[in-house]
Amino acid sequence: MKKTVLIFGMLALAILALLQLSSYSLISGDLTIEFVISGIAIVFFIIGVFIQKKFKKEAVVSQEIDREQIDAIGLSKREYEVLLEMASGYSNKEIAEHLFVSESTIKTHVSNVLLKLDAKRRTQAIQKAKELHILPI
Amino acid sequence: MKKTVLIFGMLALAILALLQLSSYSLISGDLTIEFVISGIAIVFFIIGVFIQKKFKKEAVVSQEIDREQIDAIGLSKREYEVLLEMASGYSNKEIAEHLFVSESTIKTHVSNVLLKLDAKRRTQAIQKAKELHILPI
DNA sequence: AACGGTCTCATACTAAAGTACCAATTTCAT
DNA sequence: ATGAAATTGGTACTTTAGTATGAGACCGTT
Numbered sequence: 001m002k003k004t005v006l007i008f009g010m011l012a013l014a015i016l017a018l019l020q021l022s023s024y025s026l027i028s029g030d031l032t033i034e035f036v037i038s039g040i041a042i043v044f045f046i047i048g049v050f051i052q053k054k055f056k057k058e059a060v061v062s063q064e065i066d067r068e069q070i071d072a073i074g075l076s077k078r079e080y081e082v083l084l085e086m087a088s089g090y091s092n093k094e095i096a097e098h099l100f101v102s103e104s105t106i107k108t109h110v111s112n113v114l115l116k117l118d119a120k121r122r123t124q125a126i127q128k129a130k131e132l133h134i135l136p137i
Numbered sequence: 138m139k140k141t142v143l144i145f146g147m148l149a150l151a152i153l154a155l156l157q158l159s160s161y162s163l164i165s166g167d168l169t170i171e172f173v174i175s176g177i178a179i180v181f182f183i184i185g186v187f188i189q190k191k192f193k194k195e196a197v198v199s200q201e202i203d204r205e206q207i208d209a210i211g212l213s214k215r216e217y218e219v220l221l222e223m224a225s226g227y228s229n230k231e232i233a234e235h236l237f238v239s240e241s242t243i244k245t246h247v248s249n250v251l252l253k254l255d256a257k258r259r260t261q262a263i264q265k266a267k268e269l270h271i272l273p274i
Numbered sequence: 275a276a277c278g279g280t281c282t283c284a285t286a287c288t289a290a291a292g293t294a295c296c297a298a299t300t301t302c303a304t
Numbered sequence: 305a306t307g308a309a310a311t312t313g314g315t316a317c318t319t320t321a322g323t324a325t326g327a328g329a330c331c332g333t334t
Contacts, residue, residue: 048185
């Protein structure tokens with residue numbers, strides 16, 4: 001995040017410098033008008049591409065999760081937490097430790113998640129959850 | 138695809154027209170140099186953003202799988218196939234049926250995949266594979 | 275021809291996942 | 305406050321998953 005700010009700051013400076021440079025070049029007559037304009041066009045085109053790329057990457061990574069879908073399915077808060085842990089690749093025992101409950105409890109939650117997502121295995125549940133856009137990434 | 142070509146053609150024409158227009162404007166002295174340059178900069182910046190967006194949209198949907206990563210990890214062709222099936226949520230038995238081999242064979246492949254991805258469970262393997270960009274979406 | 279790698283399959287385990295039922299608490303809205 | 309839903313937990317059991325080990329068959333390379 002700090003990196004982004006830094007890059008944008010430097011970019012802004014570069015743009016200003018470029019504008020100044022081209023104005024002076026034109027006035028002093030070192031370069032033709034067409035050449036300068038073409039240069040400007042190319043540089044700003046590249047900058048546009050670059051910035052869009054940067055934004056897109058961050059937008060895609062933090063893909064929206066469909067909260068309406070979650071309670072349309074009927075997943076409770078706790079069950080959803082367990083689903084997230086499952087999707088992260090943790091075992092029932094590990095999930096139990098993370099959430100400070102017993103493994104039995106996790107098994108109950110997992111079974112409920114499988115029922116509600118109509119899945120036979122946790123891997124299938126994860127896949128279905130992904131298709132329903134209720135999982136990050 | 139035909140649409141894309143059309144858009145690009147019209148864009149190229151627009152760019153040329155813009156360049157011509159600004160040259161004439163400058164020569165005839167209707168506009169100041171700074172104004173024209175700024176205008177050009179803004180327009181081309183927007184064009185850059187637009188084009189990048191167009192390309193990205195198509196690229197993101199079918200997110201690239203990093204084939205180099207696959208053999209950097211040392212996954213064989215068959216092992217990767219099994220990994221894909223795992224990620225789709227299938228059981229070993231189902232994968233065996235899909236690939237026309239025995240469940241024993243699948244177990245062997247799965248074990249190898251887990252080893253190579255340094256995972257303890259298939260869900261963890263899937264998660265890691267996702268982070269390594271070797272899985273579609 | 276010999277070798278390494280891959281793919282195949284089997285047996286015999288251990289470990290984890292998942293099911294079925296039951297039950298006590300807690301939470302929360304009507 | 306009362307009832308419904310959610311959370312927690314347990315036992316007992318079945319089913320998958322995963323490990324370890326060994327081995328035969330195939331393929332391409334040197």
